[in-house]
Amino acid sequence: MPVAQGVGDDGVEQGFTDTKMSIGDTGHVQAVVDSVADKVSKYDPTKDGEEATAYKETDEIGFFSLLFRYSKGTDIMLWTLAMIATVFYGAAMPGFILIFGEMIDSIGGTSGFASLGDQALYMLYIGVGTMFVSGTQLFLFAWFADRIAHRIKIQYFEATLNMDSAFFDEQNPTEMAAKISKETASI
DSSP states (O other): OOOOEETTTTEEEEEEEEEOOOOGGHHHHHHHHHHHHHHHHHOOOSSSSSHHHOOOTTTTHHHHHTTTOOOOHHHHHHHHHHHHHHHHHHHHHHHHHHHHHHHHHHHHOOOOSOHHHHHHHHHHHHHHHHHHHHHHHHHHHHHHHHHHHHHHHHHHHHHHHSSOOHHHHOOGGGGHHHHHHHHHHHH
16 A cells, blocks of 8 residues: 655644555546646636636626526527517406406496497406416416526536536535525526
């Protein structure tokens, strides 16, 4: 077993034996050491990373650019259809009020409708239509948000994998999946 020398926290040299490494592992260990040495040699603390230049405090981000930053064509179509359903959902109440007003007028004898039964059917149609467009807009908005959240989770995970080892020393690795889900849900 290899013996390594090091300096302990108290400044005294200490020797220790690595019991986990076998003779056949030296090639793999050397590859890892070379990879880490390569990354350390390329690190320049004086340069700002992409994170520092990607967003500045003075930059203005518009609502739609923020909303559609992670969107693709299908997502924009889902959002557009959901907005159309929302417009119809919003128009249902004024339509219902107009029909109800006609129903009240028919009681007084000044209605343009033939009977109260016809007016009740129109109100029923508006109610069923409202239920349909309400469900449609809720479903489409939820689907849109789920697709966007999925893309954000993937990018968040990829960015986490590209962090250096100091980040993982500070974070609890068992909480990583929960943290990703929680933070994307809050977005």
